Amino acid sequence: MTTGPDAAKLVGLLADDTRLAVVAALALGATDIPSVAEATGRSQTEVALAARRLGRGGLVRRDGAELELRRELFAAAARDAGEHRPPPDPLSDDPAADAVLQAFVADGRLTSIPSHRAKRLVVLDHLVRVFEPGLRYPEREVNALLAVWHPDTAALRRYLVDEGMLSREAGVYWRSGGTVEV
Structure with a gap:
């Protein structure tokens, strides 16, 4: 078991520009204070x-001027944060619908439009x-509401109309389908 900083502490360590530059130089192969200073343009x-x-x-x-980045801590912190x-x-x-939505919606946005019709529905x-x-x-308002979800508003609008969830006439849309909460 690797012990080290948790994800929040790791991010805190990297929040300083000089410490971040030192970590980047070490990740790219620098092994001591002089080589890190040369790679980063910082003084020794x-x-x-920062190394301290x-x-x-x-x-x-640290071993004198020698430095070694503990790369394994990044993966450990990420695993720990995920757990x-x-x-x-x-x-x-509906658990089945929730599984589909969890796969395609992240942070209140549609990550992609499902190609499989059942999932798209x-x-x-x-x-x-x-x-x-x-x-x-009006179409402008429909686009604004759909843009919150995904940048391809034309595709979403077309799918909603084709599947009978929105109806359209003379550039005006109205809801004509879909599940309604009562």
Whole structure:
């Protein structure tokens, strides 16, 4: 088991420009204070101070002027952060639909438009909920609402119309399908 800084402490160690430059130089093959100073354009004193702080944080091993980046700590911190991440909030009460949505929606945005029709229908049903039943929307407003989800508003608009979730006439759209919460 590798012990070292957790992800937050690791990011804190890298938040300083000089320490970040030192880590980058070490990752690219520098092995001592003079070579890191040359690679970073920093003075040897600046490098030594940064290396000292990185050493206290557990990210760098120091032996005199020799430096060694503990690369394994990055993977360990990432694994640890992933293990402690709370599960995402469900996007649907239906477990099958939620699985599809979790695969295609991240941080409130559509990462890609599913090519498989069944999955696309689940995503479109989720997206169409931004449109209030009974309201009419000009195309400009439809594009603005869909742009929040994905930059290809034309494709989303076309899919929503083709699947009968939105209807269109003379540049005006209205919700005509999809699941409605009661």
